Amino acid sequence: MIRTGTDYRESIRDGREIHVNGERVADVTAHPMFKPLVDIRARIFDMAHAPETAAVMTVRGEGEVNAQANALPFSQADWWAKRRATEAVLDVVGGVVTRVGDETVGEMWSLHDCAATLNEIDPQFAPNIAAHIARVVRADPFHVSANTDPKGDRSKTPGEQDPDMLLHVVRETDAGLIVRGAKFETAAAYANQAFTKPTIATWGEGVLSPYAVGFICDLGTPGLKFICRTGFATRAPAEDYPLSNRFDEIEALVIFDDVLIPWENVLFHRHVASAMAMRATLHRYSAFAFVQRSLKFADMMIGAALFNLRQTGLDRLQGVQEKLAQLACWREGIDAHLTSAIAMAERSPAGLMMPNQSLIYAGRVFAAGQMAAMMHLARELCGGQIGLTPDAAAFRAPETAPWLEKFYGINDEWQAEDRRRLMAFARDLLNSDYAGHRLTFELFAQSPPFAHLAAVYRNFDWDGPLDCVRQAAGLSERVMGTATRSCADSPASRWFATERAGP
Template identity: 70%
Template sequence: MIRTGAQYRDSIRGERDVYINGERVNDVTTHPQFKPLVDIRARLYDMQHEETSKGILTYTEGGETSAIGNKLPYSQTDWWSKRRATDHVMNKIGGVVTRVGDETVGEMWSLFDGAEVLNEIDPQFANNIETHISNVVKGDPFQISANTDPKGDRSKPAQDQDPDMLLHVVRETDAGIVVRGAKYETAAAYANQAFTKPTIANWGSEELSEYAVGFICDLNSPNLKFICRTGFAGRASAQDYPLANKFDEVDALVIFDDVLIPWENVLFYRHTKAAKFMRASLHRYTAFAFIQRNLKFADMMIGAALFNVRQTGLDKYQGVQEKLSALACYREGINAHLTAAIALAEKSPAGLMMPNQSLLYAGRVLACSQLHEVMHIARELCGGQICVTPDAATFHNPETKPWMDKYYTINDEWAAEDRRKLLALTRDMLNSDFAGHRLSFQLFTQSPPFAHLAAVYQNFDWDGPLAFVKDVAGLSDKVMGEQSLSSRDSAVSSWFSNDIASQTPETSVG
């Protein structure tokens, strides 16, 4: 059931209409700006077969072996296994990648939880979700997320401007629906399929809308075009920019030019209630894997900063130790939220083990809202040499190498070449174009800051503080109102209420 790297490469060599840098791409598996991530994803598939990794990355059930990232979580143990697998992958590849599938497949589990809502609309939609989840477990595809539209004039409803600004259904056929529009999707050019859905509820108050549609899109489908942003790989030497040349996940504007979506791949259609529910619950599982990436990036910043101050003896100063402690607090804050989200996990309506929602979403706010500040602290600790150090060619040129050796060698432990490698890594992590891109991506990839906070508002248990203050102040029971502000422990129908869902808009990059 688990694929090999070769099988994955073969699956994306179809007749795809891919463009980058103004040119048509013949083979994404060999193109220099796609190849690094294709190689990493292929490596992850191969690791599932290797003796040293398969026990961590896979599980066997009913005689079939599948990827641990695709497994529905029914216990806390499942979440510890997923966390262990992600750590193992990042350690083995030597960096952080976000869109490789395990952090997007959980979006389907949220719809699995919403079977009651979908059954009210059309039982076939819920059946399609169950079938798709089973297909993912058995087929091990590289699935990504498709969210953000070009948007156009956001002050106007979609119907009052170019209708293609938001992806929508243009007609129905016996075979399925035909859709038109565009989506920004990270990794689309080299993935297998995308869970495609609306970004925001700008269809107004209508009960039915051609814009309220969610489906699984086979990325080898006819009439798709992939117009990609230029990649960072190959712009400069990999010795000088080791992260940009290996871990750049290329985003694409995917054009749906009347693409047929078979009925069995349609997960909801027309009913705005289903779309609102989906947006409100989309990240209840996937936020975990996303936040764990921030944790690994924090480890990288701490390691680079600590090496930089230790090599020059600055780690003995209190001021430096305080800044290192600030990095550690950020890292441990993320770690604490992830750990507590598992320890206090909750059963979902469908019986899945759902990370504690209030802690999970609060952890996402911490990880994203403070990232830029923590990166700046790491810059301070690494010093100005990350922005003034010459390139690797200068360190290796016979005419300049002696001077580089003289001024960059500190002692027997830190020779010039090791210092160059550390400074190059740090520069690419904190100062390069790639570093700026990654900072913006982390800020918006699951939704913008206002939506992060909205998710916390909808999932925090407000009753506890209210009841405490009521008792301390001696207030009457009337002040609590007839209905609690918190809906987390109410009936399933309240969980999925249209009002709550509509208050949690989430927009994100692909």
């Protein structure tokens, strides 16, 4: 059943060993660097109970009320509902948060699709997969993802260097697996559990490997250590850095120092083929929620730039309008990929409804690949004052406030305080340490850019363009091998002939 924010806070007060900035954290729910995101995640839990948001945040299944984000998708309507729920969260919290569960839980649905393949390779863990997928829906944990290892020297195999550079099994016991190594995980220090699995790396040349292991890790397990990067919250006043102080999702290097993973939490083990099958479909669903954040980020950039231009009348200039149009095209392109991925959704091998795979993966490349350029364009439109404006304290100090009122006030509509707030927001969105971190996160959080392109390559319908050219050029069908489908039989053409026409 759905939990409350209080339930969540109590669940992570479990004595876990968290370190940040050389300090041992006594209470992750109260520490100033973690509290902002703990509060946001608690707010999301409470939104499922609040009368004004409960309908969009929940879904009824098997006699229970469950979180909309955790429910398996069986129809296009389910994806529209998930999109509305995410939009509601981002609107209520007033910013972009990514690793809050709805983006990471999609990896479990991919595991659901892989279950039959994993079962063929090694059937002993099939019941565990089904049990944990059901548990995510019913127990409503804060579920995150563990992918990236320290890796070490990537020119060497795991056996040629310190084996702990990739998480691996060191021995089997009656109680479960003993694992050693480390994973970088966003939000792990204040989450309940993580789907822990191999990174994109070599697992060795054999059929079996101690590095080919996937499991659900209870993040309160004894033996885990969380070494976190220093957060952006509290570094500078919230008035001057409103995003840094509220939306910094802190990463942790999670140390597995001979940690016991009970057998019931193991999802696959030893077989390299299992790891490869899982990695090939890992972001089949979660890419949608990831790309949806880019849409919100685009809206924030456009709004910050346009307000800065309108306050001084520069939005009337043709050159400025052209730059705004570039931002708008990027934003609308992201929206188009999200919308069409639902409109042309596909049935998965295990019977779930997937966003159209080619479109959602192409959308991820489109959104992340252009983000750096769009941020720079937004900086240009905002102008140099986002890097020059004094801090909030100067706008209040008796000796400086009159001068800042004079030079930052424009008219009755734009007084100095509103302009200061806008400059601070734009600076934090585009120029701050938080802004740079956010850009890097967008590039690498689900996998590096080359892997994004590889996903597009694997899912694009190459036969459609080939057959179009075959017909247009009058080539024989021999050049297509066994492919005989015409252009009219492409996924897009089928959608226009059926869904577009209506029931």
